[in-house]
Amino acid sequence: MSEVAAVIDDLRDESAEVDLLVGELSAEQWAAPTPAPGWSIAHQIAHLTWTDEVALLAATDADAFAAETAKAMKAPDSFVDRGAEEIADALAPAALLTRWRDGRHRLERVLREAPAGTRIPWYGPPMGVASMATARIMETWAHGQDIADALGATRTPTARLRHVARIGVRARDYACLVHGIEAPGEEFRVELEAPDGGAVAFGPEDAAQRVTGPLVDFCLLVTRRAHRDDLAVRASGPDADRWLDIAQAFAGPPGPGRAPRTDPA
Missing domain, CATH: 1.20.120.450 (dinb family like domain)
Structure with a gap:
């Protein structure tokens, strides 16, 4: 195939x-x-x-x-x-x-x-x-x-989420553009835990700035279906951290996104 x-x-x-x-x-x-x-x-x-x-x-x-x-x-x-x-x-x-x-x-x-x-x-x-x-x-x-x-339904994450994650990673610079932010000059390493226990990774292994977490959580983040505070996605590096606040996998304005479910306190 x-x-x-x-x-x-x-x-x-x-x-x-x-x-x-x-x-x-x-x-x-x-x-x-x-x-x-x-x-x-x-x-x-x-x-x-x-x-x-x-x-x-x-x-x-x-x-x-x-x-x-x-x-x-x-x-x-x-x-x-x-x-x-x-x-x-x-x-x-x-x-x-x-x-x-x-x-x-x-x-x-x-x-x-x-x-x-x-x-x-x-x-x-x-x-x-x-x-x-x-x-x-x-x-x-x-x-x-x-x-x-x-x-109120719960969906089982599948390997198809790798497609969503790929778009989210590739759209990094677009997300910066729609927020009026200069895009970073270097690639990030994104390492995500797949539903089957494997890994989905993007970017150079030796990148200085990194993003890690569950694949499904990253997909919820880049489609803006959940607030970052409610997800186990983590950044290492200031530019990667800033990206997680604005990441989106779709074209057009970002919209308000979802409000956090958790109490920051």
Whole structure:
């Protein structure tokens, strides 16, 4: 199996796990609030639906995607939320679930059939097929976490979290940019404890500044699904420490993040 196919398999499996969370919910549960202010479970699935459909458009019709990008740039702080809200408001839960399933399955097929070397336009630089699938894994996992939190459900961490961590590490300098901070001039070493007891590592082994902790905690941090104070992620070095306060694995403004659950005192 190729590396690209393996990443697409992980995207399929991550989506299926979230599907298990919502597939049997009542209408009342679909309307339940999630930790994202103003977003119900329906809004979370509508957002995944919207982004899957936009990714599909980017992969199949570059001109149409460019036109959508131009519209988005007129309202850069609201177009993503508006896309989710329009879908959530227009569809009953059963129809929304069907549309999400259809869109993600069509995107999976297109990604699998893409010729080697394909570059897909996006809101930032164009992405390869594996990078697009990885980005979709990150978003699916993060919004799935919002849904799990709303339902009081506990998810078992999987090896797929390595994709989320990789994006979080690679987005270090972007996180600095959106916060108006000069990016460090050197790489960090990031060593994370995987769910199976192994390790996931990024950066040079001899780096002066380091980040360590559980893989799942790092993923919660870089997707801003939990406050740093509630996670066992640790930094060694002032720049690494500052990064953990601003880290994000997604494009766009950082948002307020989650409030700490623990009492600092």
